[in-house]
Amino acid sequence: MRALVFGSLNIDYVYQVPYFVQRGETLASASFQRFCGGKGLNQAIALSRAGLETWMAGSVGPEGDFLLEELRRAGVDTGLVFRSETPTGHAIIQNSPDGDNCILLYGGANRAITPMMAREVLQNFDPGDLLLVQNEIIALAEIVTQGKERGMLVALNPSPMDAALVRKLLPSVDILILNRVEAEQLLGEKSEEPRQALAKLSRLSPSTLLTLTLGGDGALLLDRGECIAQPAFPVQPVDTTGAGDSFTGYLLAGLLQRMSRQDALRYAAAAAALAVTRHGAAPSIPTRDETLHFLAEG
Ligand code: RIB
DSSP states (O other): OEEEEEEOEOOOOOOOOOSSTTTTOOOSSSSSEEEOOHHHHHHHHHHHHHOEEEEEEEETTTTTTHHHHHEEEETOOOEEEEEEEEOEEEEEEEEOTSSSSEEEOOOGGGGOOHHHHHHHHHHTTTTOEEEEEESSSSHHHHHHHHHTTTOOOOEOOSSOOOOOHHHHHHHGGGGGEEEEEHHHHHTTOOOOOOHHHHHHHHHHHHTSSSEOOGGGEEEEEEEETTTEEEEOOOOSOOOOOTHHHHHHHHHHHHHHHOOHHHHHHHHHHHHHHHHHHTSSSGGGGOHHHHHHHHHOOO
């Protein structure tokens, strides 16, 4: 079983701010750092650090070499990443003192992917291989449809949410991992009770395994009517950027490594807990040993 992440590679420009900048306001930041990021890159690193044989497919511009080097250092194969004349995608990230963030994306080379590239990449994979996608690249519908046609196990982290697109793709998605805001956007309504939101989501696609992440309240997994809860591990957050990506990679790795649903959720929650105690997206993703050690200590 191999894992392919077809997704974004971003340069993250991270600014430490006292609070998120308001409309019409000019706000001074206390510090600035540049990190490797992009939900695709982060999740590929998480899968690889969790022990899966992982490939990254996507597109970077002329200044994106250091992103590929970071992936390779984490053991990810970058042979399927295309080079583009368009600048590499980037994210402007505000990080507040309580560790929260808000993110402005520029798609850049991530938006230079074509259905033809999707075909070229996917022909290297077999039935049963994992295809993990997010929504920071274009040609998503073609990638998911072709992956499903090849018999791959399709996992979708639909971020940033495009409700119409995700509703269309859901029947082809085996595993959906989303947060509370994305669930509300997908359902088109506010939901006080996460379990109710999950039940409504499952009506959209009954055979899809659903995972709802709830930040400090942990996560829920719903699989054919059975709902499993996992609390978050209590840690002091410094930067939540990339925590969801750590969670996604470790959850999928755990499930594919044949852990029980509960153990895979716990593994993912531990990886996310470690990630929020560190700065940056990709650099915050723990290794398998760190995650197992954290669990053993806990
Ligand atoms: O999930 C975190 C990621 O979202 C960041 O690395 C940023 O690049 C955006 O894609």
